[in-house]
Amino acid sequence: MADTFDYIIIGSGAAGSVLADRLSEDGTASVCVLEAGPKDTNPWIHIPAGFTKTLSNPAVSWQFSTEPTEMTGGRRIPTIQGKVMGGGTSINGMIYNRGQPDDLNGWAQRGNRNWGYADCLPYYKRSEKRVGVSDDTRGKNEGGMPVTDMDWFHPISEAFIEGCLASGLPRTKDYNNGDQYGVGYFQRIIAGNRRRSAARSRLAPAMKRPNTEVRVNARASQLVFEGKRCVGVRYQTQQGADPIEIRANREVILSCGTPNTARLLQVSGIGPAWLLEKLGVAPVHVMPGVGENFRDHYASRFVMRAKPGVITLNELAKGWRLGLELAKWAAGKPSILATAVSHVHLFLKSFEGLDQPDIQGVLTPGSYKPGKTYILDDYPGVSAGTWQHRPESSGYVRARSASVWEDPELQPNYLSVDTDRQVHLAGLKQMRKLLNTPQMSRFLEGEILPGPQVRTDDELLDFARQNGTTTYHLIGSAKMGPATDPMAVVDDNLRIHGLDGIRVVDASIMPTMTSANTMATTLMIAEKASDMIRGKAALAA
CATH class of the missing domain: 3.30.410.40 (Cholesterol Oxidase; domain 2)
Structure with missing residues (x-):
């Protein structure tokens, strides 16, 4: 018998940590978080300047790279992502940057209801604990990410x-x-001279609750479907190991990050028909937009x-x-x-x-x-x-094979x-x-x-x-949009169009790039999604 939870969250980065905290806080739902990397015990994670050590360490980071193009001089550009509890918030440059109101107003104008700046501002505020002088646009939430001045x-x-x-x-x-x-x-996620990652500020409180379980070194290898409903996840603890299956009573939530979310969907049979055929994967739900609209600064x-x-x-x-x-x-x-x-x-x-x-x-x-x-x-x-700020160039994320142990093909078309x-x-x-x-x-x-x-x-x-090089601000591979947009992957409640029991909650849902580093908005997205998932009324602006 597979272990069963109410919610399975794939990924413990900015979004996954917030979701684990929110979905477990009232004690009524069981939550399992799958993290492909290890616990955040590497000491370089917690010393802010230590990010220079973690970026090049494959034990705690995905060592991806982009495909070469003429506009990058035929170079492959290292495109590193977090692979550890806390995800990118455990290895990034710690910059906190929300962007401009028009970023989100543009999302709403594309048919994404309730995603304008006024709708999202309460969730930015709830996601942060602003330390220092601020006005009423900033949050003082004790449970939020500490945001401090230099x-x-x-x-x-x-x-x-x-x-x-x-x-x-x-x-x-x-x-x-x-x-x-x-x-x-700049403002940053440093307090007490230490990095305050999502793992420390959001996941750690959830892990103290008896209804939350975090499984590390657990790489999600396939989503499990019964018809058009996602009912679970299979994961592996090492390459070649027998997959372990866990089941979700309510929802499976992908918070893997832009490259890994697209790849997991594709190897699970959700993506463009031609790609699924190339991968040798049986189609579960043909979606041409999965992996497209990929962007970076x-x-x-x-x-x-x-x-x-x-x-x-x-x-x-x-x-x-x-x-x-x-x-x-x-x-x-x-x-x-x-x-x-x-x-x-x-x-x-x-x-x-x-x-x-x-x-x-x-x-x-x-x-x-x-x-x-x-x-x-x-x-x-x-x-x-x-x-x-908002590049118009876009590309794609594509699985190279049906195995999640092979790096995906990343092409942002800079x-x-x-x-x-x-x-x-x-x-x-x-x-x-x-x-x-x-x-x-x-x-x-x-x-x-x-x-x-x-x-x-x-x-x-x-x-x-x-x-030129990446800024590690990868977005867009499972973009949010109405059903009338053939390239949209999720609706404005972040549910995958045409499927049940599954959502995407990470930077991959961003339809366009924010005029900022992406961490702050990813935290906001997860806060907003947690209310959607629990059926709670939206916070008032």
């Missing part, structure tokens, strides 16, 4: 902000209250060399200086070990006349080796990246649409100017990447092709 600052970051202000940009009071335009410091970064004697993260992370930073961190004082991946945010408009910014920029007072995953350069430097190329180019030009203000010239002596020899539009775009 407490470690560097003179170069200050100089960059001063240069932006002198160039006419405003300083943002709170870029998460609906008004992004301008420059300032494509970023290019400048690297500037600091003047002799200027101390950046490159020196602070070595030798006796690192020892001093470790001592500060251990004492609970501000240090480089408790900072997010990027320090300064910048929201720009590619062209005059736009109502809202369409470009995000970031600055870090340290530089990384080209082509390496956050490995610091040997010389003191500064990094500044930029990307387009920069394939001319609009994206033009906005990307505008971002590069503006960022270059802001890195060369008089305020920054006190600290910097020259541009390393792309270098002063790269001047024309064609040269800058070629630099982007040869050096």
